[in-house]
Amino acid sequence: MDPELINDCVHCGFCLPSCPTYVLWGEEMDSPRGRIHLMKQHVEGTPVTDEMAGHFDACLGCMACVTACPSGVRYDRLIEQTRAVVEREHVREPADRALRELVFQLFPHPRRLRAMRVPLRLSAGLRRRIAPRLERVNPSLAAMADLAPDPVKRVRLPRRVEAVGRRRATVGMLTGCVQGEFFPQVNAATARVLAMEGCDVVIPPSQGCCGALSLHSGRPGQARRFARRTIAAFDRAGVDTIVVNAAGCGSTMKEYADLLDGVWAERAREIRTVDLAEYLAELGPVARRHPLPLTVAYHDACHLAHAQGVRSQPRELLTAIPDLELREIAESAICCGSAGTYNLFQPEAARELGDRKAERVLATGADLLVSANPGCTMQITSAIRRSGAAPIPVAHTAQVLDASIRGLGRVA
Amino acid sequence: MATPQETGPDAPQETGARARHGAGARDALSATGVTVRDAGPGDAVAGVMPRWVALPESTEEVAALMRVSAGHDLAVVPAGGGTRLHWGTPPERCDLLIDTCCLNEILEHASGDLVVRVQAGVTMDALAEALAAQNQELALDVPLAGSTVGGTLATAAAGPRRLRYGTARDLLIGLTVVLADGTVARSGGKVVKNVAGYDLGKLFTGSYGTLGIITEAVFRLHPIPRARHWVTAVLPSAPPAALSAGPSTSPGAVAAALAASQAEPSAVELDWLAPAGTFTVSALVEGVAAESRAGAVRDLLAGAAEAVPDVTGGGEAPGWWGVTPGEDVLLELRVPPSGVDGALRAIAARGLPARVRGSLASAVLQIALPPESAGTEPTELAKLPEIPEIPQLAEVAEVAAFVSGLRGDVAPLGGRLTVLTAPPELARLVDLWGPVGALPLMRRVKERFDPDRRMSPGRMAGGI
Amino acid sequence: MTETLDELARGLAGVLPPGAVITDPVRLRTYECDGLTHHRAVPGIVVLPESAEQIAAVVRLCNEYGVPFVARGAGTGLSGGALPRADGVLVVTAKMRRILQVDLADRRAVVEPGVTNLAITEAVREHGYYYAPDPSSQQVCTIGGNVAENSGGAHCLKYGFTVNHVLALEIVTPDGDIVTLDADDPGYDLLGAFVGSEGTLGITTKVTVRLSRAPETVTTLLAAFGSIEQGGQAVSAIIGAGVVPAAIEMMDALAIAAAEAAVACGYPAGAGAVLIVELDGPAAEVAHQFAEVERICRDNGAFELRTAAGPQERAAVWKGRRSAFAAVGRISPAYIVQDGVVPRTALPDVLASIDRLSAEYGIRVANVFHAGDGNLHPLVLFDDAEPGAEERAGLVSGRILDLCVEHGGSITGEHGVGVDKSRYMPKMFTDDDLDTMQLVRCAFDPRGLSNPGKVFPTPRLCGEVPGVRRGVHPLVESGRAEQF
Numbered sequence A: 001m002d003p004e005l006i007n008d009c010v011h012c013g014f015c016l017p018s019c020p021t022y023v024l025w026g027e028e029m030d031s032p033r034g035r036i037h038l039m040k041q042h043v044e045g046t047p048v049t050d051e052m053a054g055h056f057d058a059c060l061g062c063m064a065c066v067t068a069c070p071s072g073v074r075y076d077r078l079i080e081q082t083r084a085v086v087e088r089e090h091v092r093e094p095a096d097r098a099l100r101e102l103v104f105q106l107f108p109h110p111r112r113l114r115a116m117r118v119p120l121r122l123s124a125g126l127r128r129r130i131a132p133r134l135e136r137v138n139p140s141l142a143a144m145a146d147l148a149p150d151p152v153k154r155v156r157l158p159r160r161v162e163a164v165g166r167r168r169a170t171v172g173m174l175t176g177c178v179q180g181e182f183f184p185q186v187n188a189a190t191a192r193v194l195a196m197e198g199c200d201v202v203i204p205p206s207q208g209c210c211g212a213l214s215l216h217s218g219r220p221g222q223a224r225r226f227a228r229r230t231i232a233a234f235d236r237a238g239v240d241t242i243v244v245n246a247a248g249c250g251s252t253m254k255e256y257a258d259l260l261d262g263v264w265a266e267r268a269r270e271i272r273t274v275d276l277a278e279y280l281a282e283l284g285p286v287a288r289r290h291p292l293p294l295t296v297a298y299h300d301a302c303h304l305a306h307a308q309g310v311r312s313q314p315r316e317l318l319t320a321i322p323d324l325e326l327r328e329i330a331e332s333a334i335c336c337g338s339a340g341t342y343n344l345f346q347p348e349a350a351r352e353l354g355d356r357k358a359e360r361v362l363a364t365g366a367d368l369l370v371s372a373n374p375g376c377t378m379q380i381t382s383a384i385r386r387s388g389a390a391p392i393p394v395a396h397t398a399q400v401l402d403a404s405i406r407g408l409g410r411v412a
Numbered sequence B: 001m002a003t004p005q006e007t008g009p010d011a012p013q014e015t016g017a018r019a020r021h022g023a024g025a026r027d028a029l030s031a032t033g034v035t036v037r038d039a040g041p042g043d044a045v046a047g048v049m050p051r052w053v054a055l056p057e058s059t060e061e062v063a064a065l066m067r068v069s070a071g072h073d074l075a076v077v078p079a080g081g082g083t084r085l086h087w088g089t090p091p092e093r094c095d096l097l098i099d100t101c102c103l104n105e106i107l108e109h110a111s112g113d114l115v116v117r118v119q120a121g122v123t124m125d126a127l128a129e130a131l132a133a134q135n136q137e138l139a140l141d142v143p144l145a146g147s148t149v150g151g152t153l154a155t156a157a158a159g160p161r162r163l164r165y166g167t168a169r170d171l172l173i174g175l176t177v178v179l180a181d182g183t184v185a186r187s188g189g190k191v192v193k194n195v196a197g198y199d200l201g202k203l204f205t206g207s208y209g210t211l212g213i214i215t216e217a218v219f220r221l222h223p224i225p226r227a228r229h230w231v232t233a234v235l236p237s238a239p240p241a242a243l244s245a246g247p248s249t250s251p252g253a254v255a256a257a258l259a260a261s262q263a264e265p266s267a268v269e270l271d272w273l274a275p276a277g278t279f280t281v282s283a284l285v286e287g288v289a290a291e292s293r294a295g296a297v298r299d300l301l302a303g304a305a306e307a308v309p310d311v312t313g314g315g316e317a318p319g320w321w322g323v324t325p326g327e328d329v330l331l332e333l334r335v336p337p338s339g340v341d342g343a344l345r346a347i348a349a350r351g352l353p354a355r356v357r358g359s360l361a362s363a364v365l366q367i368a369l370p371p372e373s374a375g376t377e378p379t380e381l382a383k384l385p386e387i388p389e390i391p392q393l394a395e396v397a398e399v400a401a402f403v404s405g406l407r408g409d410v411a412p413l414g415g416r417l418t419v420l421t422a423p424p425e426l427a428r429l430v431d432l433w434g435p436v437g438a439l440p441l442m443r444r445v446k447e448r449f450d451p452d453r454r455m456s457p458g459r460m461a462g463g464i
Numbered sequence C: 001m002t003e004t005l006d007e008l009a010r011g012l013a014g015v016l017p018p019g020a021v022i023t024d025p026v027r028l029r030t031y032e033c034d035g036l037t038h039h040r041a042v043p044g045i046v047v048l049p050e051s052a053e054q055i056a057a058v059v060r061l062c063n064e065y066g067v068p069f070v071a072r073g074a075g076t077g078l079s080g081g082a083l084p085r086a087d088g089v090l091v092v093t094a095k096m097r098r099i100l101q102v103d104l105a106d107r108r109a110v111v112e113p114g115v116t117n118l119a120i121t122e123a124v125r126e127h128g129y130y131y132a133p134d135p136s137s138q139q140v141c142t143i144g145g146n147v148a149e150n151s152g153g154a155h156c157l158k159y160g161f162t163v164n165h166v167l168a169l170e171i172v173t174p175d176g177d178i179v180t181l182d183a184d185d186p187g188y189d190l191l192g193a194f195v196g197s198e199g200t201l202g203i204t205t206k207v208t209v210r211l212s213r214a215p216e217t218v219t220t221l222l223a224a225f226g227s228i229e230q231g232g233q234a235v236s237a238i239i240g241a242g243v244v245p246a247a248i249e250m251m252d253a254l255a256i257a258a259a260e261a262a263v264a265c266g267y268p269a270g271a272g273a274v275l276i277v278e279l280d281g282p283a284a285e286v287a288h289q290f291a292e293v294e295r296i297c298r299d300n301g302a303f304e305l306r307t308a309a310g311p312q313e314r315a316a317v318w319k320g321r322r323s324a325f326a327a328v329g330r331i332s333p334a335y336i337v338q339d340g341v342v343p344r345t346a347l348p349d350v351l352a353s354i355d356r357l358s359a360e361y362g363i364r365v366a367n368v369f370h371a372g373d374g375n376l377h378p379l380v381l382f383d384d385a386e387p388g389a390e391e392r393a394g395l396v397s398g399r400i401l402d403l404c405v406e407h408g409g410s411i412t413g414e415h416g417v418g419v420d421k422s423r424y425m426p427k428m429f430t431d432d433d434l435d436t437m438q439l440v441r442c443a444f445d446p447r448g449l450s451n452p453g454k455v456f457p458t459p460r461l462c463g464e465v466p467g468v469r470r471g472v473h474p475l476v477e478s479g480r481a482e483q484f
Ligand SMILES: Cc1cc2nc3c(=O)[nH]c(=O)nc-3n(C[C@H](O)[C@H](O)[C@H](O)COP(=O)(O)OP(=O)(O)OC[C@H]3O[C@@H](n4cnc5c(N)ncnc54)[C@H](O)[C@@H]3O)c2cc1C
Pocket: B077, B078, B079, B080, B081, B082, B083, B084, B085, B086, B087, B088, B100, B120, B121, B142, B143, B144, B146, B147, B148, B149, B150, B151, B152, B154, B155, B156, B157, B158, B159, B208, B209, B210, B212, B213, B214, B215, B420, B456, B459
């Protein structure tokens, strides 16, 4: 934990109202200012206690505090360093340890995740029935079962998708582990939209997890391994721009150069990572948009809005679609509680935040919820399901654009 | 008339007697160098006759008088213009009347800072005149000719423009007071923004001379608006129809519409002869564009009024504007704005003839019983040797029933009713102030500031 | 933890919901300071009550054990007002953040003390209303803290401070009673005296605020001047012309640089000072005043004038100003935020003197201030790594307050006295003035348990205050009251 970074905090508290855990509990030590204070205590010699670790673990890493901070405090760096220290120095409860192992052995590995999906492939009804029982045994497993979206057919993407019409650029595309497994249709839409906007899209099959989940959970070693593999895969494919449609992956990949060192950092700097919306807004449209008569609520994924500062671009892309009406969700800066593995490790808090978000999403009365992050999509859908309200369809920005450009008249 | 010796149950008998009997007190007062004279019949405070009247010219002189009073256990009542000295409860005892008439200097008018520092005995009219020379004003409507800065603060008096500018407490930024023991204390300052220390100024507004004597005050000022226009309208129907039928033409609805209007009136006043008269509503608009804004107010009122509302410019307010509706029995009613119609309905339902007047949009109304007394020249009245008998008031009991009944009616609306002035017989029948939640705390404040109960004892709520 | 606190903590757990009593040392330490970080004290106990009744129960228990208590809202105070007591209880209102009632017909709202200032406006904005006092910290500071500090903001030039917008308060008195102070109460204006008392007269548990109608028109003008003197003259001329803008804010070159670094506010390049003048009200009035202000700015040497068209541009203009405090962190490793007031007409003089001080001590001073009411916020910059710099900065900061007092101003315009400025109180007030204020304090809190050690420079016994009971107060004699 870098004392310089800690000292940048002037204790003004401007970050408090944007912090989801502070919003929930109103306690200083579960606010960004309080967590930075805890870091300071540690730097000044206080060992990591159970309580301290608990407050760091409760941080969603949503980075809303980074956006809110007028002093430019790099909380993102700080919490990353802190998580590593906690993993290193703090001995967790056995049950907690086991769960963390399970998740880290599972999620970053597409193939293992695929195998895991079988037991999760329960019918909605069955899931509802076993959920309360799971809840009693282990809230985290319940959360996992609760979150897993209904299984969809696997989509195999080609190695290369040719640009439609005049080629304007060649880009690589990250498929992502969760996105690829649970939302393959989003990847398909992303590739199509890019192609229709004049891009050759290169999709290296050897790519795996980008390392985001590991990094956000204090496992920088594992994260670095994944990062190097990802860089190598895209290098080999010969692209210098990677378009990412999952917010969490994008924010991590943009930081590769800081995560790695030496020659790998150099290689990381030579590759540009951009979010899909960011890229499309910058590129400018060539494909014609067909009307989509829909009201759409756009959800700011933390890793997009706060970590990457991408807020206006997706809204611009959506409002450019004829007949589409965009509605803002109240408290849009507050995290939905998904935050990577958060809903697995802090199920109660995640659930409260999810319910809060669901309530505000439903209040917009929109036909469709648009979210650019698979974690958020799972989290909000399951919260709405829990609330007993009629489910609201959720789509990725890419899917909405895809539907409009292809003139489907509705989002597939 | 009760003699001071017989009242004041808490007065320590021995010392009190010694002080009052000996000529020592009188000599000591004179020794301060301040003009002191024996009190005459015109000096009575709500019927209680002081023994001496002192006419200090500075804060230091007031302090000297108060130190002597402390030493001789003299009860002291401050007086300003004496315009409303007879209002409120009579003091339990009164040895010395401190007349602030000679504290009459405007000490500093920093026009560039929109601030004025004045002595407490300066009359509001004299102050207004001086400020007007620099095209500025203290945006506190002068209640009565002859009333002083100190008296206005001590009674927390305010007029129609409270809607836009607030009341005395909102315009006061600094205060100098002399406490019962002669301590001179200042709070606030000469700048409009200041949060250093407790705001004693607030504490002394509405203190009726029971905490100490105000000797100097500093106010924030406003530029005199370039133009003023009044829009006056008579609402079409009289109660009960006006208060039940078309809700958009009730006084409350009209006030709400005006208060929310972007024409931003500075005041919205009501004049009404209860129980059956029609309602007259008048709004004041101030500013460079007052004329066009008055037009907007007129259009708004036209929808609710009987005939096309009357617009008057150039300072011609309706005759009743800002004038106290009566002098014999005067009540003050405050409700949350949405409760105005309900309160008027309750007044009408009581059936007693009354003149109701005051700030409709701020929902602070004065009620005079009986209505005929409206328009008497109050300053002269106060100077009369005795409070005149009130022949019209045949049934004090009837008024008492009105007060307690109305108090009960408005309580559910969040309203409260206080008696500003009334003949002593009424005071025996009803509580003049009504329930005050913070009374125990006020008592504790009084105990700290004036432990010997020598400052206007008994003049405030709860016998403070 | 001492035995008394141990016992008290157990008692508190009995009257509060589970988890609302914090005694873990690591957790407690996160509450050791407010926005003024160089005053620190780890609280003995922290409690997070959820209702007035719970606060009253806490206060009564504190009375029983003779333990002092300190209220805390969001902890953004800049005078150490919420500095805890190691031997006391910190009562945090962060969980009391319900808006209990919004009553547009009565133009008022009733809220719990932990509700943020901005949340009130957000709750009524769509109906065309807002809550007028707007401290720069409005997104985070609580209404309870605002009441305690009598907070103001940029727009208090025209609309006044917290005290002008609070209609009633429910408080828990220092002996644990729940009392309502109402602006409509006849008699002493206790409501007015309580506002700004910095938590020393009790704890606010409910606030009724006035809601204001959003003005028909708002026009925001950004004027760039070559020098801060020119800007100051423009301010005087505007006020002198009889225009009362909603706000007049000024920033000097250094403050502009900081804001630029933090939020890229895009103020005119090369400006020695910028003035933000906001006019609001009926369109016809604003149009007239705008022309006047524009002319005055030009006459006083403004080289660039920008008018914000629409809410977005207005927000952009304000962004730089609002972020200025915290943004200074980008141009200096450390800094002191000062808060003092001078009469408007003394602004040019005082600013020139600050310049001289800055040169004399070799300490940079960035100026951001509410020019319309002469409220200065000099940011005294220093490098805490440089030996002696902090002391010199402290001296400069103190000398600035002297300047304010010399010019007939105040040592604080909105941040309060707290623990930080209590030693400056004697510069502004005589012993008699302070003793008189103590009378109020003793009336509310004879045992001195509510936020002791703040506001007043010298600890005193309530019985000791001259002019009141001579001799020892019975409570002191019996050993039940302490010094404060
Ligand atoms: C209860 C009450 C409520 C009133 N409300 C309103 C109102 O809402 N609107 C309105 O227009 N008028 C109101 N008035 C009437 C009138 O406006 C004021 O009484 C008048 O301004 C007082 O000025 P004066 O100089 O004549 O004071 P006086 O009539 O001489 O004294 C009035 C009161 O103030 C005290 N007092 C006077 N000078 C000082 C001083 N220097 N220091 C301390 N105490 C002092 C006196 O002891 C006495 O209690 C009210 C009067 C009273 C008594």
